[in-house]
Amino acid sequence: METVSVNRFRENLKAFVEEAVSTHTPLKVTRRAGEAFVVMSADDWEREQETLYVLQNSSLMQQIADSAATHRKGEGYRPTEGEMDEITGIRG
Structure with missing residues (x-):
């Protein structure tokens, strides 16, 4: 800085x-x-505040950790091809 x-x-x-x-x-x-x-910038300030909120929220941090563990195991929900297209906006 x-x-x-x-x-x-x-x-x-x-x-x-x-x-x-x-x-x-x-x-x-x-x-x-x-x-x-x-x-x-105001945008950077808001982004920093959102990050701090997540980091200070133990429930959200646990959800993130659980999701990362599930992903590493190759388990969990997998969206269909149609759902992926809707999420990414590639088709349709």
């Missing part, structure tokens, strides 16, 4: 914001007498 001073950030605000949004790379901004902050 790139780090810039708050003064440099202020001088180049538009360019730094455009870069964070277009490259999906967060930017750490440091302040001389205080806490640093991070600039990132």
Whole structure:
């Protein structure tokens, strides 16, 4: 993650914001007498929040682990060819 001073950030605000949004790379901004902050796109923020929610939800994490174990064993539900076409949108 790139780090810039708050003064440099202020001088180049538009360019730094455009870069964070277009490259999906967060930017750490440091302040001389205080806490640093991070600039990132709203889409990236929402994605991070969703990831944190899943990781902190023990029930969802157990479902994922159970599903991975079933997949490794080659067991579990297998969609029909028609269902796969509907899911992927390849045909029809």
